[in-house]
Amino acid sequence: MQRSPYSNDAYTVGWISASHDEFVVGMAVLDEEHGRPQSTPADDTNAYHLGRLSEHNVVMACLSGGQMGTGPAAIVAENMRRTFKNIRFALLVGIGGGVPAKTKDIRLGDVVVSYPTGIYTGIVQYDYGKLKRNGEVERKDWFCAPPRKILAAVDLLKAYHMRPKNPMNNMSHFIERLGEEYAYPGQNEDFLYQADYDHKSGSENCDACDESGLIARNPRSYPCRPNVHHGVIASGSMVIKSGVERDRINQRYGNSILCFDMEAAGLMNNFPCLVVRGISDYSDSHKNDKWRFYAVATASAYAKELLSHIEAIDVRVLPSMNEAELLNVVSQRIEKVDRNITENTLVLKKAEEDARKRNLYDLQMQCERWLRPPNMRQVQQTNTKKRLRGTCGWIWSNTTFVNWYTLDPSSNLDGILYVYGPPGCGKSILASYIVDFMSKIEVNSFLFAFSGAHASQRNLSDLLRSLIWQLLRVAPAEDAISVLQSLAVIGQLTTTELWTAFGTMAALVSEPVFCIIDGIDECEDTASELVEKLLHFLTDHSRFRFILLGRHRAFHAVNCARHTVEVESSLTEQDIETLIEAEISLSDTLNGANLRHEVTMALKQQADGNFLWIKFMLRHLDKSVGVADALERLHNLPYDLQTTYEQLLLGLVRRLEPSEIDLARKILSFIVVAQRPLTLDEFQHMLAADALSTSSRKDQSIDDYLIPRLDRRVLELQTYIRQFGKLTDPLQMLFRAIVRKASALPILALLLVAMFYYRVGREEDCLEILTVALEKVKGKEGPLQFLILESIASVYDQIGQHEMAWAHWAKALDGLEKKLGPDHEVTLFTIYLIGLRSYRLGKYTDALSSFMTVFSRHEKKLPRRQLDFYRHISYDTGRAYVKLQQYQQALPFLSAALSSSKKLFGQKEVNEPHKLFYMGITYWGLGQYMEALEALHKALGGLEKRYGEEHRNILFVQRAIALASLVSAWVPPSYSGYTLQWSDNFAGSAGTLPNSNNWNIITGNPGVNGELETYTSSNRNVQLSGGNTLQLVPWKDSSVSGGWTSGRLESKYVFTPSAGKITLAEADIRFGSNPTSAKQGIWPAFWILGNSIRSGTAWPGCGELDILETINGQLTGYGTAHCNVYPGGICNEPNGRGGSIAIPDQSWHTWRIVWDRTPSTWQSETITWYMDGQLFHRLTGSQIGDSNVWASLCHDPLYFILNVAVGGTWPGYPNSATLDGYGSMMEIAYVAVYTS
Known part of the structure; x- marks a missing residue:
């Protein structure tokens, strides 16, 4: 074809097609064809067709080589802009995939025109953006909106199409001229399926698709007249062929998308452009090529009609592409400046807020050092651990309490509830329960407990310092700290000044606050003085409510008690039963069928609502030697709590009871006088016969005095036997005589002699006697064999022969597992000790095997019931992993050990520096050098306090810190013949x-x-x-x-x-x-x-x-x-x-x-x-x-x-x-x- 008679500068409108089919129809819309350009730059890879459409000289180009997507489109547009410098805007005309919805009746053959909607300029690039928490997309791009003149023409044409009378729509006339190939396929070929119903694979059409997957739609009155939709077109680099994915992307953009294409985003970044798309499918797996040509025709027909409503003069006054690009760049830079200002403002605000928070925290710490409030959190945690699940709930069924709690106070007298009861009835546990409950329902609650045993919990000054400190949690921080700072200038405040400070702080609080004050009877100041002050306080602070708990005598002088709750036994009966059942279930002695019921009934009858008495009596009964002894104790339970308290204060309850000491002495006596080794059964009957001979009861037999699980009791008494070292000279002479005929002695007599030699430092003689004893029990597994093997292992371990110790521990374990079972606590503790021996010998894999065996068999009990043991085995497991350089596995065990140490001892626990040291080494091995340094520095501080600055442990940690600080720097290597x-x-x-x-x-x-x-x-x-x-x-x-x-x-x-x-x-x-x-x-x-x-x-x-x-x-x-x-x-x-x-x-x-x-x-x-x-x-x-x-x-x-x-x-x-x-x-x- 000939060249155009017009220069390139004469063309003002661009027309870009994505495919050859679209390009062919585009040429057909021209009213006059001009041919090829007069000239094109050598680096312009586009092929152009020029012509006139209405009053406009139009440049047409197509993506070459079947390429699709935003990249090729951008190249075509950029080449067109450079070659035809006077182009004012471009049309991107072709087909797209529709996005149907209930509110958007989009059909195949309809036309979608890009049009600014909401925050979008008409085009979004759906595969480039930031997905926000709510699922919406925050744009990371910026697209040019079409020129206002063009949008005005779109609005005008929209109005023409929508006129109720004589609507003007010339699109159908143009489509008819294109021929039968571009004709309307018919409504019976327009299938819309549910988004999640996929096309049947292997079929070119939808004949095999189930009609139940179709969406029913009303037929259109004028199906041959395509509807035109205006809004957002989503553009990206891939074809959307999934109804689910289509709807998901649409939802991310607020359901604003009308159709998908693959080119628009490539044009509109720096190119004023209007996109016109004929809908050829629904962006799902049911692609329908029958609509392709018709959709191309409807889009081209719309573009032709649109240009016919735009005056040539209106186009020429628009800025050229280069000018538009410059304006767009300036606009983008202004917007970027605005964004930077906004972002910097946010950064400054955040920095300011962080600084404010740090400053507040520092001020809070200063206030804490000045106030020195007692640690009520620890009191709360201790009482919470003591409380059994399901107890204390009776308080919410108590009418007096519920009425007071829900009352709108009409006077200051309504602001106080008095809870009283005898000692041991559970008042302190109840106080902590109320605080826990209110915390769960997000009601502000404070706890204070008076205690004569703690110097910081004795008087009203202590109470006020605690309440003021706790008010910092709910009062506006800056105002509250300002109040405290003004008071801190005064120094230590008197009680009167503290009441004033409490009132000033309370005035800052706008929410209800409940203050639970326990142990009123232990306060050095009188309850009447406290109540008087509280009533005065409540006059001006009606949002505050107080619950006072104490013994009845504490409130005798309080005459204005309007709301009172007495903790009676009838209220706590169910809680008492829960406690008894829980304690008995943990006792081997009392949990038998013949004792459990009788003990439960006796304690319930005599408890009178007193939890402490129950605990003391159960501890007393648990020391029973046999059923008969338990029944004897049960029938003679002391009713005098005062006596029980005195025993507790003296510490007698925690020591071996006289009956246990007597049992141990009897066992040793029988051993010494026996002419041969005694079996456990013989021991049981000898002890029972001895008890029966001294009993005054005539209705009992020897069976009533048999000791259940005597083997276990022997092991439990081992501690006492081994410490039985206050030997008189006559006894020492007896031992020397016994040793001379050791091979003929009973086994336990030999053990007694071996213990004597061990206590006086004669380990070799001790081992000799223990070896004879071991020969005597050869082939006889049981507690005695374990006792001997354990003793031998301990002696070898003491004298440094760890290999021999380890071997005897292993033998002991084998016997224990067969006799007591693999999960018995004695068995597990022995496995743990074997693990420690393995660790000392450098057998870290063997040590880990032992430790993990204990964890796997006893994991549920360890954290709750044996916290001290748990921290030790966790620490030992962690450091064994460290020795094996398995740092990731070591970390949780060392963390658990540190956590357990703090629960038991706080920060001053003596072994904590060692745990921190291994934690530091673990972090180092994981490459977390900052955490490693922090842990090692803490360890260094603890070790210096314990050992002094010159100890070898200190020097070792100092070297570790130096190495961690100066980890070998990575340097890129040098390669011969290459320059970095x-x-x-x-x-x-x-x-x-x-x-x-x-x-x-x-x-x-x-x-x-x-x-x-x-x-x-x-x-x-x-x-x-x-x-x-x-x-x-x-x-x-x-x-x-x-x-x-x-x-x-x-x-x-x-x-x-x-x-x-x-x-x-x-x-x-x-x-x-x-x-x-x-x-x-x-x-x-x-x-x-x-x-x-x-x-x-x-x-x-x-x-x-x-x-x-x-x-x-x-x-x-x-x-x-x-x-x-x-x-x-x-x-x-x-x-x-x-x-x-x-x-x-x-x-x-x-x-x-x-x-x-x-x-x-x-x-x-x-x-x-x-x-x-x-x-x-x-x-x-x-x-x-x-x-x-x-x-x-x-x-x-x-x-x-x-x-x-x-x-x-x-x-x-x-x-x-x-x-x-x-x-x-x-x-x-x-x-x-x-x-x-």
Whole structure:
């Protein structure tokens, strides 16, 4: 065809088609054809067809080579803008996928026109944005709206189409002229299926699809007249073929999307453009090619009609494309400045708020040091632990209490409730229960307990200091602290001044507050004085309510008690029964069927609502020697609580009772006089006969005095027997005589003699006697054999022969497991001691096996009932893991040990520095150097207090701290024949961010690949380790959409592989030590993108080189190139061209990519991937076969990306076993670039 008679500057309107079919119909709309341009620049790859439509000279172009997507569209538009400099705007005309909805009756063949709606300019790029918590999308792009003149013409044409009388719509006339191929297919070919009903595979049409999946719609009155819809068109780089995905994207944009296409976003970034789409399908799997030509025709017909309503003069006064681009850039920069100002304001506000909070905290600590309030939290926690589940609930059924609690006080007398009862009736537990309950229903409640045993809980001053301190929780912080600061100037306040301060603080509170004050009878000041002060206080502070608990006598002088609750036995009867059942279930002596009922009934009858008496009596009964002794004690229970209290104060209850001491002495006596070893059965009957002979009861037999589980009682009395060391001279003479005929003596007599020798330091004689005893019980498993083996092991351990000790412990364990069972506490404790012996011998694996056996058999009991034992075994397990350098496994055990120590002893527990030391070593092994330093410094402080500054333990920890502070710096290696061009070895203090001159920290969700993570700039996700490494750490976080946060860096450094040289880029990388099975969904990567993506080139046309990717903890590294177009194309997107290699372990490995541009032709150039110098993938220019595509990978500027993604279409998504934190991190020692 001939060239146009007009110069390129004469053309003012652009028309762009995505496909050949669209281009053909576009030509047909012209009123006059001009042919080809007079000239085009050499680098313009477009083919143009020129003509006139109405009054406008129009330039038409089409995406070439069947390419689709935003990238090719952007190239066509940019070329058109440079060649035809006077173009004012462009039309993008073609087909799209509709998004039907109840409120949008979109049918096949309808037309959708991009039109500004809400916050959108008419086009959104759905695969580029930030997904917010509520599911909506925050745009990360900016698209030009069409010129106002064009939008005005759209509005005018819309009005013409909608006129109730004589609507003007010339679209059908044009479509008829195109011929039968473009005719309306008919309503019977327009099928809309449910979003989740997929097309039957293998069928080109929907004949095999079930009609039940169809959505019923009313037929249109004028089906041949296409409807025109105005609103948002969603543009992206992939074809949407899923109804579910279609609706999901639409929902993210507030259900504002009318249709999908693949080109609009590429044009409208810097190009004033109106997009017109004919609907050819519903963006689902039911694609229908029958509507393709008709949809092209309706879109072209609309565009033709629209231009006929726009005056040529109106177009010429619009700015040209270049001018429009300049205006758009200026607009964007102004908007960016506005955003920066807003962001900086937010940052400053946050910094100001953080500073305010820190200042408030410091002031609070100053106030605490001045007030010195007693620790009521500890009192509350102690009482809460004592309370049994299901008790104390009776208070909410008590009419007096409920009426008072729900009362709207009419006078200050209504502000106080008095709860009284005898000692031991559970008042203190009730007080803590009320506080716990109110806390759960979010009612402000304070607790104070008077106690004569604590100097800080004795008088009204102590009460007021506590209540003032607790008021800081609910009063406005700044105002409350200001009040306290003004008072602190005075110094220590008198009680009167404290009442004034309490009143001033209370005036700041706008919510109801309940103050529960226990132990009124233990207050040094009188209850009447307290009540008088409270009534005066309540006159001005009606929001406050007080519950006072104490013995009845405390309230005798209080004459104005309007609301009272007496803790009577009838109220607590159920709680008493719960306590008795719980305590008896823990007793071997009382839990038998023949005793349980009788004990329960007797205690219930005599308890009279007194919990303390119950506890003392159960402890007393539990010491019984046999059923008869238990019944005897039960029938003679003391009623005098005063006597019980005196015994408690003297500590007698916690010692061996006389009956136990008598039992031990009888056993030893029988051993010494016996002529042969006695069996347990013989022992039982001898002891029972002895008890029966001294009894005054005539109705009992010897069976009533048999001791149940005598073997257990012997083991329990072992402590007493071994400490039975106050031997008189006559007894020592007796022992010497016995030793001379040791082989003929009973076994327990031998043990008694062995213990004597052990106590006087004669270990060899002790071992000799114990060896004789062991020979006597050879082949006879039971408690005596265990006693002997345990004694031998202890002696060997004492004299340093640990191997021999360990061997005897193992023998003892074998016998115990057979006799007492594998889960018996004595068996488990023996296993633990064997583990300790293994640890001392350096057999750390054997030690761990022992410790973990105890945990697996006894785990449920350990934390609650034996906290002290639990902390020891947790500590020993943790340090054994440390010795084996299994730091991830050590961490939870050491943490549990520290937590248990603090619960038992607080911060001053003597072994805590050692636990902190091992915790520091563990953090060090995990690469968490900041945490390691903190733990080691704490350990150093504790050890210095214990040992002094010169002890060897101190020097060792000091060296560890020095090493942790000066971890060997990673330095990029030197390679012969190569020059280091750029590197970052991530030097800096632990917890700081990487060098901002080298890296951009990316934030937000990239909105690609279906990933879950939200990238942040927090040092929780991105931090320098302090040991010259960078750590990118994924964390679970329910506060962000997707439930995960992570870290991503992009280099500011940009490099280009040099022509005629070899360029290599590499990094040393390791992965966190979580088990690979616990990394489902974790996706670390070290990769490169073409820098052109930063200036608008779409992916994958910009080029991408993945140096390392690995997923789900699999020890496989992938190297991949992505290029050209999506989908398909030269690099077979989305798969790319790649290779893989097995990774030996999760430790440090060097990942390298090498560009070789030394060959004379680009086809011979190579890109090669290596791990630790081992080649695992290579790509050549000839394999790519396109010089431009190869240039995007090998000739053009590139930049680095480091990130840890979570979830996505490739790895899948995390499951319940997926762990977060440092164990799932990617750690980088350095990144470097070299050239030959």
